[in-house]
Amino acid sequence: DAKTTQPNSMESNEEEPVHLPCNHxxxxxxxxxxxxxxxxxxxxxxxxxGLTSNVNNRMASLAIAEDRKSSTLILHRATLRDAAVYYCxxxxxxxxxxxxxxxxxxxxxxxxxx
Amino acid sequence: xAGVSQTPSNKVTEKGxxxxxxxxxxxxxxxxxxxxxxxxxxxxxLIYFQGTGAADDSGLPNDRFFAVRPEGSVSTLKIQxxxxxxxxxxxxxxxxSGTETQYFGPGTRLLVL
Numbered sequence: 001d002a003k004t005t006q007p008n009s010m011e012s013n014e015e016e017p018v019h020l021p022c023n024h025x026x027x028x029x030x031x032x033x034x035x036x037x038x039x040x041x042x043x044x045x046x047x048x049x050g051l052t053s054n055v056n057n058r059m060a061s062l063a064i065a066e067d068r069k070s071s072t073l074i075l076h077r078a079t080l081r082d083a084a085v086y087y088c089x090x091x092x093x094x095x096x097x098x099x100x101x102x103x104x105x106x107x108x109x110x111x112x113x114x
Numbered sequence: 115x116a117g118v119s120q121t122p123s124n125k126v127t128e129k130g131x132x133x134x135x136x137x138x139x140x141x142x143x144x145x146x147x148x149x150x151x152x153x154x155x156x157x158x159x160l161i162y163f164q165g166t167g168a169a170d171d172s173g174l175p176n177d178r179f180f181a182v183r184p185e186g187s188v189s190t191l192k193i194q195x196x197x198x199x200x201x202x203x204x205x206x207x208x209x210x211s212g213t214e215t216q217y218f219g220p221g222t223r224l225l226v227l
Contacts, residue, residue: 043118043205043218044157087156093213100170101147102216104156 004088009109012078020073020108022088027068031090034102035062035073039084044104047073047086083112116140118219120206126225127196135191135222139208146189147216148181149205157205163189164212196226 005023012018024033034049048055048062050071055062061074075082087107092100119138127133139146144165149157159173163183171181178196183189193200203223207216 041220043207043221044216045218046215049215085156101149101159101162101173102157103159104149106154106156 004090004105006086006088006105006108008106009111011111011113013113014080015077018075018078018082018110020075020086020088020110021070022072023070024088024090025069027090028092030093032093033062033064033068033071034089034091035060035086036089036102036104037082037084037086038107039081044087049091078110078112080112080114083110085109118206118208118217120204120219120222122222123220124223124225126227128227129196129198131196131226133193133196133224135193135204135224137189137191137206137208137219139187139189139206140217141187143208143210143217144186145209145212145214145216146183147207147209148189148191149207151203151205151221153202160191162212169212193224196224198226200224201226 032049032051035047036044037047038044048057048060050062050064063072085107087104089102121136146163148160150160151157161181162170166183166186178194181191203221205218205221207218209216
């Protein structure tokens, strides 16, 4: 599986935007970029995913580089509840609907200061 | 609606014992996944069910680990002859199909003494 690289930790202030980077230089044409986050003592939860175009949802935005070798998860206005480990994951799409389990790295530990 | 539930939430056992961990997926979800998460690490894939059958069990570490999903809903992860290294949080996730968003349960914290 193609690998992702993320900073171990990042710190931000409450109510400020947060940009979480992810490098995936070996991404293939059929890999979707997924982001999950894991709050303390909880299971991971889905945040957003995309293929080539930038994506927005109620939780965040995903900016994907033109060459797809990197992406950035954007939290527009961080709150204390956004403190979590954020995982950038590549997930292959196979024709016919097949899929694999998610391959998590260590993620980025996001610390929000009040 | 109800999310993915896992029982027990915590399990303490002794080395060499047998344990069963249960996962109740979201109703109607055909795909079910088991992961294991050690302290300070991301979750590690163990096994994926599509319906009743194991579509991919490549993540099971050895033959002491086994999982079933006999009716295509509830799944049980079984660990025989537990070892201290099996101590981890065991996470279950489900999705409507194998290609869609996975919804995770809170996990079972297993401690092998």
